[in-house]
Amino acid sequence: MSSTALSQFSIPFLMGNSLNAWSEALAGFYLFGLPLGLVIIAAIPLVFIALYSLTYGVYGERKISAFMQDRLGPMEVGKWGILQTIADILKLLQKEDIVPTSADKFLFVVGPGILFVGSFLAFAVLPFSPAFIGANLNVGLFYAIGIVAIEVVGILAAGWGSNNKWSLYGAVRSVAQIVSYEIPAAIALLCGAMMAGTLDMQKINILQSGSYGFAHFYLFHSPIAWLPFLIYFIASLAEVNRAPFDIPEAESELVAGYFTEYTGMKFAVIFLAEYGSMFMVSAIISIVFLGGWNSPLPNIGSVALNDWTNGPVWGAFWIITKGFFFIFVQMWLRWTLPRLRVDQLMYLCWKVLTPFAFISFVLTAIWEICIP
Amino acid sequence: MSNPTYTVIFYLFAAITVCSAAFVVFTRNVIYSAFSLLFTFFGAAALYVFLSADFIAVTQVVVYVGGILVLLLFGVMFTNSIMKVQKSEVINIIPGTLLLVGMIGAMLYTFYTTHGWMPSETLLQGSIVERIGFETMSRYVLPFEMVSILLLAALIGAAFLARFDKSSK
Numbered sequence: 022m023s024s025t026a027l028s029q030f031s032i033p034f035l036m037g038n039s040l041n042a043w044s045e046a047l048a049g050f051y052l053f054g055l056p057l058g059l060v061i062i063a064a065i066p067l068v069f070i071a072l073y074s075l076t077y078g079v080y081g082e083r084k085i086s087a088f089m090q091d092r093l094g095p096m097e098v099g100k101w102g103i104l105q106t107i108a109d110i111l112k113l114l115q116k117e118d119i120v121p122t123s124a125d126k127f128l129f130v131v132g133p134g135i136l137f138v139g140s141f142l143a144f145a146v147l148p149f150s151p152a153f154i155g156a157n158l159n160v161g162l163f164y165a166i167g168i169v170a171i172e173v174v175g176i177l178a179a180g181w182g183s184n185n186k187w188s189l190y191g192a193v194r195s196v197a198q199i200v201s202y203e204i205p206a207a208i209a210l211l212c213g214a215m216m217a218g219t220l221d222m223q224k225i226n227i228l229q230s231g232s233y234g235f236a237h238f239y240l241f242h243s244p245i246a247w248l249p250f251l252i253y254f255i256a257s258l259a260e261v262n263r264a265p266f267d268i269p270e271a272e273s274e275l276v277a278g279y280f281t282e283y284t285g286m287k288f289a290v291i292f293l294a295e296y297g298s299m300f301m302v303s304a305i306i307s308i309v310f311l312g313g314w315n316s317p318l319p320n321i322g323s324v325a326l327n328d329w330t331n332g333p334v335w336g337a338f339w340i341i342t343k344g345f346f347f348i349f350v351q352m353w354l355r356w357t358l359p360r361l362r363v364d365q366l367m368y369l370c371w372k373v374l375t376p377f378a379f380i381s382f383v384l385t386a387i388w389e390i391c392i393p
Numbered sequence: 394m395s396n397p398t399y400t401v402i403f404y405l406f407a408a409i410t411v412c413s414a415a416f417v418v419f420t421r422n423v424i425y426s427a428f429s430l431l432f433t434f435f436g437a438a439a440l441y442v443f444l445s446a447d448f449i450a451v452t453q454v455v456v457y458v459g460g461i462l463v464l465l466l467f468g469v470m471f472t473n474s475i476m477k478v479q480k481s482e483v484i485n486i487i488p489g490t491l492l493l494v495g496m497i498g499a500m501l502y503t504f505y506t507t508h509g510w511m512p513s514e515t516l517l518q519g520s521i522v523e524r525i526g527f528e529t530m531s532r533y534v535l536p537f538e539m540v541s542i543l544l545l546a547a548l549i550g551a552a553f554l555a556r557f558d559k560s561s562k
Contacts, residue, residue: 125424128424128425128428131428135431158447159447159521159522160447160448160451160521163448163451163455163522164447164451167452167454167455167459168451168454169459170454170458170459170460170462170463171431171435171454171458173458173463174428174431174458174462174463174466177463177466177470178428181424181466181470189470193467196463196467200459200463203459219522220522
């Protein structure tokens with residue numbers, strides 16, 4: 022699908038090439054004489070993602086962990102416990118909202134907010150289908166890598182504001198981990214960006230589309246691409262504090278890490294942010310290496326599977342399926358691998374992943390120059 | 394710029410930047426001022442977006458929020474007595490006010506007397522990122538390489554200083 026074919030699916034105001042063009046077009050939208058364009062459009066993916074994260078994320082985690090440990094998991098509420106998460110939400114809403122007396126009131130309250138906003142900011146540049154992308158920035162990938170920084174500040178605010186040694190240790194560990202693992206993650210994604218020759222998320226997807234389906238994905242372009250793919254996947258696990266890199270919330274050492282003191286909806290918000298981040302990194306890895314909204318099915322002769330399964334709605338289906346697949350792998354790993362020690366964590370980042378990321382960077386550059 | 398929403402959003406971000414910057418200066422709690430810097434940097438990044446400098450805006454967030462602010466927060470968190478700030482006995486209101494008025498006056502004077510913004514003759518075509526990459530690797534390649542050597546030297550120096558000293562034991 023070329024970029025000219027793309028525009029006919031698209032609503033005009035979603036196709037701005039820069040942040041300016043987008044906000045300018047949105048600013049023209051008035052409701053009851055009030056300029057509400059920005060509020061309404063921004064809310065659409067957020068509502069969807071929040072619903073997904075709470076219900077399917079939590080339910081999936083519980084069910085997968087149960088199956089891996091040969092249990093049944095939640096079975097009481099609804100068929101196969103499918104309504105369990107809704108019961109959980111109702112319970113969390115009723116819980117008393119406790120703010121510890123010795124906590125720093127302001128930072129304690131504002132911390133989960135910053136964390137939540139930071140983890141959902143990157144969703145603005147994720148292309149959910151050929152016709153749906155929040156902001157089609159020409160620096161989209163760079164923005165998605167960089168905006169995680171705000172989440173870090175939220176974690177520090179929550180951990181320090183709790184005025185609890187476990188929380189502070191959890192926050193410091195978490196921040197050290199995220200800041201360290203950003204380096205191999207960014208270099209690995211840069212390999213993908215180098216193969217595409219652009220940082221525009223939508224263009225990266227368009228460049229990976231073609232009639233042979235999965236054969237056009239960057240993962241299958243060169244054998245070298247597997248290296249940055251694996252490096253980014255490992256580093257992204259650390260960035261979202263998932264096992265085996267969950268030392269910030271290591272239950273056996275730190276109770277619950279930086280959110281030890283949180284109750285009720287504040288706890289739910291932190292949890293939601295974690296599931297949001299999980300989907301975000303899964304979507305980024307599938308966009309850069311696995312074609313994002315492109316169908317993996319190839320055209321076989323007259324059976325044009327690729328043409329039938331591509332389009333705006335199919336695009337959303339494929340990217341969400343790919344995202345769910347990586348979330349499943351994350352959960353699978355969580356219930357399989359033991360936790361790393363702090364020194365092992367830093368060893369892995371600085372002495373294994375970073376050098377290999379540089380090697381893959383150089384190899385990708387050579388491959389791109391030598392093999393057209 | 395004529396669009397009212399556009400103007401409203403601009404003033405919103407300008408207000409966030411200025412108010413949080415004022416909070417950084419005036420609050421007595423060091424940790425609050427460090428956290429307030431987040432909003433200042435964020436607002437500054439938003440103002441870059443208004444200048445169509447998307448790349449610089451994202452770089453601002455990556456470098457200042459992801460690097461400098463986190464380092465600053467770590468530094469502040471490991472300082473003693475954050476809450477109990479000792480008030481200074483010496484309060485120089487009159488010289489301070491004079492200095493403030495003088496500096497603001499000088500800046501406003503320069504701002505009004507010099508020429509306004511000078512828009513470039515040729516408009517930028519295409520992607521900013523490609524342009525930045527092209528310029529860095531062609532016209533500004535020597536400064537770019539020099540800065541990278543400087544940063545490498547700083548990194549080695551920092552690693553050397555932080556290294557565990559074997560001879561002392």
